Amino acid sequence: MVVKPQEVIAELYAAGGRIDLNLDRPALLVPARVRPRIEPYQHLLRASVDLPEVVRRAAIFRERITLWFRSGRIGVPVVTLSEALHATVGSCISCGAALAQGNWRCPTCTAALYEALRPTAETTS
Ligand SMILES: [Zn+2]
Numbered sequence: 001m002v003v004k005p006q007e008v009i010a011e012l013y014a015a016g017g018r019i020d021l022n023l024d025r026p027a028l029l030v031p032a033r034v035r036p037r038i039e040p041y042q043h044l045l046r047a048s049v050d051l052p053e054v055v056r057r058a059a060i061f062r063e064r065i066t067l068w069f070r071s072g073r074i075g076v077p078v079v080t081l082s083e084a085l086h087a088t089v090g091s092c093i094s095c096g097a098a099l100a101q102g103n104w105r106c107p108t109c110t111a112a113l114y115e116a117l118r119p120t121a122e123t124t125s
Helices: 005-014 032-048 051-070 107-117
Strands: 018-020 027-029
Touching (some): 005 018, 005 107, 018 107, 032 107, 051 107
């Protein structure tokens, strides 16, 4: 069975885990209950997710989501980077990168979006 990095990222964040974006020692913070499921795919995430870009994109996505909510809208906006203006079918909806397997968001943007939507001390106070 082929596992997509986007699926592993979704499962990681759904279980309360996340990617530690401390770029000096990037790591997956994996809750014990999903560790047997996630750990075999750490190499997949390391190979497909650009951590410095997750940091940059998460900040942009978080800002756009915040503006969305402050404008009184509901739901979550389709967050995009300025470089995605020319995205086409088969490319990431957020950054415009070509996608090989029919996904609509690349692993780096997927991780950045989950990170942007993760509650922080600022959003939970
Ligand atoms: Zn992307």
